[in-house]
Amino acid sequence: MTISYKWLHEYLPVSVEPERLSRILTSIGLEVESMEAYEEVKGGLQGLVIGEVLTCEKHPDADKLSLTTVNIGAAEPLQIVCGAPNVAAGQKVVVATVGTTIYPAGGEPLTMKKAKIRGVESHGMICAEDEIGLGNSHAGIMILPANVTVGSLAADYFKPYTDWIIEIGLTPNHMDAMSHMGVARDVIAYLNFHDKKNYVLKSPFSNGFKTDSKALPITVKVENEEACQRYAGVSIANVTVKESPDWLKQRLKAIGVRPINNIVDITNYILHETGQPLHAFDADAITGAEVIVKNLPEGTAFTTLDEKERKLNAEDLMICNKEEAMCIAGVFGGMKSGVKETTKNIFLESAWFNPVTTRKTSFRHNLRTDAATRFEKGVDISNTVNVLKRAALLIKELGGGEIASDVVDVYPKPNEKTQIALKFHYLKKISGKNYHPDTVKKIFESLGFELVKESIDEIWVAAPFSKPDMELPADLAEEVMRIDGLDNVEIPTSITISPSTEADHTGFAYKEKISNNLAGQGFNEIFTNSIANSAWYSDDVLATTVKMLNNLSAELNVMRPSMLETGLQCISFNLNRKNNSLRLFEFGKTYKTTETGKYFETDHLAIYTTGSTEASWKQKASATDVYFLKAVVSGILQQAGLSAETEIAEAEKGFSGVITYKTQKQVIAKIGIVDATQLKQFDIKQPVYFADINWNSLTQLAAKAKLVYKEIPRFPAVERDLAIVIEKNISYAEVEKAIKNTKVSRLKEVSLFDVFESEKIGANKKSMALNFVFQDDEKTLVDKETEKMMSTLIQALEKQFSAEIRK
Structure with missing residues (x-):
C-alpha cells in the first residue's frame, strides 16, 4: 500500500513528523517498508533563478546562436550563448547558472560549467521546459510573465510538488488500512492513546449533496444478490471530460497512479482516499436506461478496456444493460461503456461485491486491478452511498454538469454488525499486560467500534464494516495491542514451554x-x-x-x-x-x-x-x-x-x-x-x-539395520591377485556376487583393478584382474590357509562361469 504523507494529513487533525509517523505505523502493525522523498520535478528546480534578457545579438561566428546578457539580480549580468530561436531582449526567463545541476525530461543530469562556444564564453544556460523537467517541449526557451521578480528562485515561482511517499507492507487482514482514511484512523487511535487526546478523523464527506434534476433516471436490478449484496448509483449529466487540475494529478502521480482525465482520476482518487472502488459508465451506452447485475452463460465473449476479448465463466458477475455486458463486476470495465473524451453523461457506480467471487474472477482472467484487490478483501458495505455522493460532488465540481437522478440504492438484505465480547482477564492473558477498561473502550471508539454494553469484567462491541476480519475475542485483543504498540508488549521474566518431540x-x-x-x-x-x-x-x-x-x-x-x-x-x-x-x-x-x-x-x-x-x-x-x-x-x-x-x-x-x-x-x-x-x-x-x-x-x-562395532584387527591382512578369463557379457557384479556366495569368512574385500580384452585370449572373451584381501581377527594367516581360501574361490568361479585362470 502506497501512502502520500501530505495526502494523509488531509484527514489528521494534527501534523505528525515523517519520522514519528513511520515509527507509529510500524508499531501498530502497518509495517513501513520504505519512506522516500518525492519530487514532481526531479531536483526540485534547485539552483535555477529567474532572469531578464537585457541584450540579444547574433553570435559573430554562428548564424543559429545568439549572444545575450542576462540580469539574474547579481552585481553583474551574465553573458550566455543561447541557441533558442525565440530568445529576445526584455524576456523573463529561467536561467541555470554555473554549478547548477539540471534534470532534463528523459535524459541524464547535467551540471552547468563555464564554456566557450565558437570562441565566446558562456556562463550558464537559458532553459527550455524539457531541459529542467517541467514539460516535454523543446521548441524554444520558456518565456515567463513580465511581472516575475528578477533574481527570485524558480522553485518559489513554479512551486513543484514535493512529498514523502510511504510504502506499507500490509498483512491480508488489514483491508481497513488500504486507504488514506483507514491509515489515518489508526494513527489517530494511536495518538489518542499515547498523547491522551480526543482527536477525531477529519472527514471529507459533506451534507451538500442534492439532486439538481431527474432528467437521467437509470434503474438498477440485481439478479445475483449473493455476489452483489449492495449496489448504488447516480447519474450526472452534461459533464466535460478534460484534464484534471494540478492538485489532483499531483496526488495521483505521487502514489504511482497515472492521471487520465478528470472523471477517471476522481474515481481513482476516491479509491485511494476511502478504499471504496467506483466505476463510471458512459450513461448513453446504457441501453434501456437499466443496469442489470447478473451472470452470463459460459463462454460469452466480452471485450474489456484493454481491447482484449475474453471468454466469460458462468460464475463471473457482470454489470449489463438491456442488450449486453458493460463491465466485469469489481474487476475491469468494458470497451463500449467506458468514459471517453466525448462522454457527456455519466452513471456512477458504488457497490459491494462478494470477495470470493471477485477473487476467483480476477485470477481467472489474470486481471489484478486495484479495485479487485480491495473487493476481494471486503470493502465497507456501510459506506457505499456516502462515497458515491462524495465522488458525485467532486465530479460536479471538476467536470461541471448536474446531479441528474436520485441515488439508487439496492440493498435488499442489510447486514448487521458482528458483535464480539472481550473479557478483560482474557485480554491480560493474551497480551501479558493489564489494560484499564476505560483505555480499552477509548481505543475501540477511536477505531470506529460501536460500544454495545460493558460490565466490570468484559466489554461488548460491534465491529465496523470496514473491519470484516473481526470475529473472535483474540481479534479484539490484537486491536488493543496494536494501538498500544506491538513494541510495548512486555517480555515476561520466565517462559513455560512443553518440550517438543520428533516423531521421525x-x-x-x-x-x-x-x-x-x-x-x-x-x-x-x-x-x-x-x-x-x-x-x-x-x-x-x-x-x-x-x-x-x-x-x-x-x-x-x-x-x-x-x-x-x-x-x-x-x-x-x-x-x-x-x-x-x-x-x-x-x-x-x-x-x-x-x-x-x-x-x-x-x-x-x-x-x-x-x-x-x-x-x-x-x-x-x-x-x-x-x-x-x-x-x-x-x-x-x-x-x-x-x-x-x-x-x-x-x-x-x-x-x-x-x-x-x-x-x-x-x-x-x-x-x-x-x-x-x-x-x-x-x-x-x-x-x-x-x-x-x-x-x-x-x-x-x-x-x-544393526550397526556392529568391532575392535580394530591386531593382525596383518594378506592380499592376493587373481586374473580370470571369462565370457565378455559377464559383468563384474555377477562375479562379485558369486565370490560373496562362497561365504569365505576371512575374505574381507574384493575389488576389480584391471580389465583386458584381446584376440590373444579368445573371441568374445575378457580378462578380469581381481584383488582379494584376507584377514583373521585372532591370528596371523599362513600361506597354507590363504591358498586354501583362494582354491575355494577359484573353484567357484570355474564352476559358475567356466573361468580360466591366467598364469
Whole structure:
C-alpha cells in the first residue's frame, strides 16, 4: 500500500513528523517498508533563478546562436550563448547558472560549467521546459510573465510538488488500512492513546449533496444478490471530460497512479482516499436506461478496456444493460461503456461485491486491478452511498454538469454488525499486560467500534464494516495491542514451554549425516519447486500426475512426478551462467495419483553431477562419470548401515546405463546417464549423471539395520591377485556376487583393478584382474590357509562361469 504523507494529513487533525509517523505505523502493525522523498520535478528546480534578457545579438561566428546578457539580480549580468530561436531582449526567463545541476525530461543530469562556444564564453544556460523537467517541449526557451521578480528562485515561482511517499507492507487482514482514511484512523487511535487526546478523523464527506434534476433516471436490478449484496448509483449529466487540475494529478502521480482525465482520476482518487472502488459508465451506452447485475452463460465473449476479448465463466458477475455486458463486476470495465473524451453523461457506480467471487474472477482472467484487490478483501458495505455522493460532488465540481437522478440504492438484505465480547482477564492473558477498561473502550471508539454494553469484567462491541476480519475475542485483543504498540508488549521474566518431540528423529538424523557427507565431497544442496511444468512430461506420466486446479501460472501446473526435471532446470540455469561443473543434491518429494482423492507422495534424495573435477597442481581436470556417482551412492548406503546388491538394469525412458541398488529385493536407489533427448529439452549440451534414492525406503531399512562395532584387527591382512578369463557379457557384479556366495569368512574385500580384452585370449572373451584381501581377527594367516581360501574361490568361479585362470 502506497501512502502520500501530505495526502494523509488531509484527514489528521494534527501534523505528525515523517519520522514519528513511520515509527507509529510500524508499531501498530502497518509495517513501513520504505519512506522516500518525492519530487514532481526531479531536483526540485534547485539552483535555477529567474532572469531578464537585457541584450540579444547574433553570435559573430554562428548564424543559429545568439549572444545575450542576462540580469539574474547579481552585481553583474551574465553573458550566455543561447541557441533558442525565440530568445529576445526584455524576456523573463529561467536561467541555470554555473554549478547548477539540471534534470532534463528523459535524459541524464547535467551540471552547468563555464564554456566557450565558437570562441565566446558562456556562463550558464537559458532553459527550455524539457531541459529542467517541467514539460516535454523543446521548441524554444520558456518565456515567463513580465511581472516575475528578477533574481527570485524558480522553485518559489513554479512551486513543484514535493512529498514523502510511504510504502506499507500490509498483512491480508488489514483491508481497513488500504486507504488514506483507514491509515489515518489508526494513527489517530494511536495518538489518542499515547498523547491522551480526543482527536477525531477529519472527514471529507459533506451534507451538500442534492439532486439538481431527474432528467437521467437509470434503474438498477440485481439478479445475483449473493455476489452483489449492495449496489448504488447516480447519474450526472452534461459533464466535460478534460484534464484534471494540478492538485489532483499531483496526488495521483505521487502514489504511482497515472492521471487520465478528470472523471477517471476522481474515481481513482476516491479509491485511494476511502478504499471504496467506483466505476463510471458512459450513461448513453446504457441501453434501456437499466443496469442489470447478473451472470452470463459460459463462454460469452466480452471485450474489456484493454481491447482484449475474453471468454466469460458462468460464475463471473457482470454489470449489463438491456442488450449486453458493460463491465466485469469489481474487476475491469468494458470497451463500449467506458468514459471517453466525448462522454457527456455519466452513471456512477458504488457497490459491494462478494470477495470470493471477485477473487476467483480476477485470477481467472489474470486481471489484478486495484479495485479487485480491495473487493476481494471486503470493502465497507456501510459506506457505499456516502462515497458515491462524495465522488458525485467532486465530479460536479471538476467536470461541471448536474446531479441528474436520485441515488439508487439496492440493498435488499442489510447486514448487521458482528458483535464480539472481550473479557478483560482474557485480554491480560493474551497480551501479558493489564489494560484499564476505560483505555480499552477509548481505543475501540477511536477505531470506529460501536460500544454495545460493558460490565466490570468484559466489554461488548460491534465491529465496523470496514473491519470484516473481526470475529473472535483474540481479534479484539490484537486491536488493543496494536494501538498500544506491538513494541510495548512486555517480555515476561520466565517462559513455560512443553518440550517438543520428533516423531521421525531417525530420518532427520540420517538427513543431516548424509548432507554433511555430500557437502564434504563438494556437493551443494538445492531446493527446487515441487510444482512443475506439464510440458516436461509424456502423456503416460501425466496420466498419474497430480494436476493443479488453481495453478500459479501456465508453466507451473502439476505436482512433479519425478525429481529429475526440476533438477535439470537448475543445472540449465547454472550452465547458462558459465557454472559448468556442478555437484548438486536435493531432498524433495514426488507426487502421484491413481484416482480422485487418492494421492501419494514419496521422499527422495536426488543427486546430480555434470562437468569435471577442478584441475590443481597435483592432478589434471577429469570429466565426471557414472562411476564417480556410483561411489557416492555406495558411500551413502554404507553410512546408513545398508549393504546392497547392484544390477545393470534395462534402459528407462530418459535414461541409459541404469544401475540399481537392491536391499532385501527392494530397489532402494537408481543411477543413470540422462538421455540427450531429455537434456535437449532444457538446452543442456553436456552429459549429466543422476542418482535417485528412495528416501522412505532408505530410512525404513536403516532403522532396522544393526550397526556392529568391532575392535580394530591386531593382525596383518594378506592380499592376493587373481586374473580370470571369462565370457565378455559377464559383468563384474555377477562375479562379485558369486565370490560373496562362497561365504569365505576371512575374505574381507574384493575389488576389480584391471580389465583386458584381446584376440590373444579368445573371441568374445575378457580378462578380469581381481584383488582379494584376507584377514583373521585372532591370528596371523599362513600361506597354507590363504591358498586354501583362494582354491575355494577359484573353484567357484570355474564352476559358475567356466573361468580360466591366467598364469
